[in-house]
Amino acid sequence: MxxxxxxxxxxxxxxxxxxxxxxxxxxxxxxxxxxxxxxxxxxxxxxxxxxxxxxxxxxxxxxxxxxGVLLHQRKFIHDLLRDFNCSDYSSVVSPLELYENLRCCTSDLLPKPEEYWQLLSQFMQQPCLPHVKVALHLLRNLKGTSTFGLFISSSPNLYLSAYCDSYWGACPDSRRSVSYFSIFLSDSLIRWKTKKQPVESLSSNEAEYRSMSKAVAEITWVVHLLDDFGVSTASPVPLFCDNQASLHIAKNLVFHEHTKHIELDCHFVRAKLAEGLIGLSHTSSATQLDDLVTKVLSGADHHLHLRKLGVRGERDYIxxxxxxxxxxxxxxxxxxxxxxxxxxxxxxxxxxxxxxxxxxxxxxxxxxxxxxxxxxxxxxxxxxxxxxx
Structure with a gap:
């Protein structure tokens, strides 16, 4: 297995x-x-x-x-709002304010940080007032979207597709980039992940290519898992990326100056491309679904991307x-x-x-x-x- x-x-x-x-x-x-x-x-x-x-x-x-099937966390969100006394707060349309960029700080430290450990993750060692303000803002967004859920369609067509993206130098403290990928079975989102990259990328191309490598590894695992279930999917699996340079690196067999820091990732992606497991395709930034988690979007754009990812709202829920x-x-x-x-x-x-x-x-x-x-x-x-x- x-x-x-x-x-x-x-x-x-x-x-x-x-x-x-x-x-x-x-x-x-x-x-x-x-x-x-x-x-x-x-x-x-x-x-x-x-x-x-x-x-x-x-x-x-x-x-x-x-x-189909709707997966949601309505009860969990309501319990979270109750635990932090946010049940009576008004809701907001976006999870973060535009141009919000959190970083570690040593001022405005919380007197009782243990009260917010459940709410914070990245900054839980030294939570400051700005971190809590952003977390409470996110809770207000969750209140307005508590009836939202991920819809798994019962479409009879079975095919895999994937998107990958990165945010170059996203972390203001370490300047490490953030990778993200999402995998769809037909039109249903079944796998996604966002994570800070373990090393600094010297260019946006490196950051995009590292994200592509992680997406290819996950596609390989999903294909094998579906095969264990007796489900066959069409190959190659289209992987969409909005960075033209990364696509050229994957298809160009010659290593050069721009690939010397990501040579292992190049070998892995090219091997899967040669096997016919994946097929690389370009998508414009306007149709890139992964912007939802790599960038701070306005309320309208945020909800538009949620819809594209198969997240249903209150009317669809009812x-x-x-x-x-x-x-x-x-x-x-x-x-x-x-x-x-x-x-x-x-x-x-x-x-x-x-x-x-x-x-x-x-x-x-x-x-x-x-x-x-x-x-x-x-x-x-x-x-x-x-x-x-």
Whole structure:
């Protein structure tokens, strides 16, 4: 398998997929009898609790309809607003003010920074007043978009496409660039990531090419994962980039001055291009979808890019809820991958280590938990292999 937490079992035309996260297991497949048999098999080995149809998992709520699946975090956002006393604040249309650029600071330090650790990430070691102001502004934006969710379409057409972009020298403290990529299955966003690059890029071309390399690696993983599920996709996978120089570097077999710092990335991208796994295409800055996370946009542009990424607003949310009539409405949603997929179900393993509170200060406790987690995954894999034989 290409994911250590996902297991598949194929019996003829029937396929069952099992995903494990700590003590929670998501089950789905094309044969309801096989799913039921696997539940009984796991219950005999672990004593599980059957939680039925998947509606809530890791803070993500799931809604089903004939048109697709909507993933949203309405409850999580409301809880976050309540925890920071922002429920009565007015909403704003954009997550950040235009030209906002945060950096580390040593003045205006917060007297009680631990109160904001849940809200801050990059600056949690030395949170200052400007950081908290931006975080509260983001909460106000979340309040106005709490009904927004990512829509996974039930379109029968299966094809992959990807976008990559970078923001050269985005960090004002280290001057490291930010990479971003997004991967679509048909018109549904299934994978995305934004991350600061580990080294400084000497030019915008280097920053773009490093972002392209990360996107190609993720496309390779997604293709192999879909292959594990028995899903074949058309090749090459189009990868769109708005930097012409990066496209020329990938297609030019001669190394020169502009590529000496990214030679390994060049070899990797060119290898996948030669294999036919990807196809590089240029897209204009106006149609670049990744500007949403690499640049600060105005409210109108921000919502336009959300729409392009498949994020639905309040009206679409209400329309989707009205379409949900019963559990059978979800069956056609997954037939774009499998001919007769059955509902996604959630079960929970009743293990002592899963309910034990980890003391992060104790390295022995963490080591003990990881050892238990490894044994659990290995045991599930052995049981599935034994069941198949």
């Amino acid at each position: 290409n994911d250590y937490s996902v297991f598949t079992r194929g019996l003829g035309s029937a396929t069952v997929i099992l995903a494990v996260y700590v003590d929670d297991i998501i089950l789905t497949g094309t044969d309801l009898e096989e799913i039921t048999a696997l539940k009984s098999f796991l219950h005999d080995a672990f004593k599980i609790k059957d939680l039925g149809l998947l509606h809530y998992f890791l803070g993500i709520e799931v809604l089903y309809s004939d048109h 329309s989707l809820v009205d379409d949900v009539t019963n559990e059978k409405a979800m069956v056609p949603t997954y037939r774009r991958i499998f001919p007769s997929i059955y509902n996604i179900q959630l079960v929970q393993i009743d293990l002592q280590f899963a309910t034990t509170k980890l003391q992060l200060a104790s390295a022995n406790c963490i080591s003990h938990f990881m050892n238990k987690w490894y044994k659990l995954c290995k045991l599930i894999y052995n049981l599935l292999q034994l069941s198949c034989s």
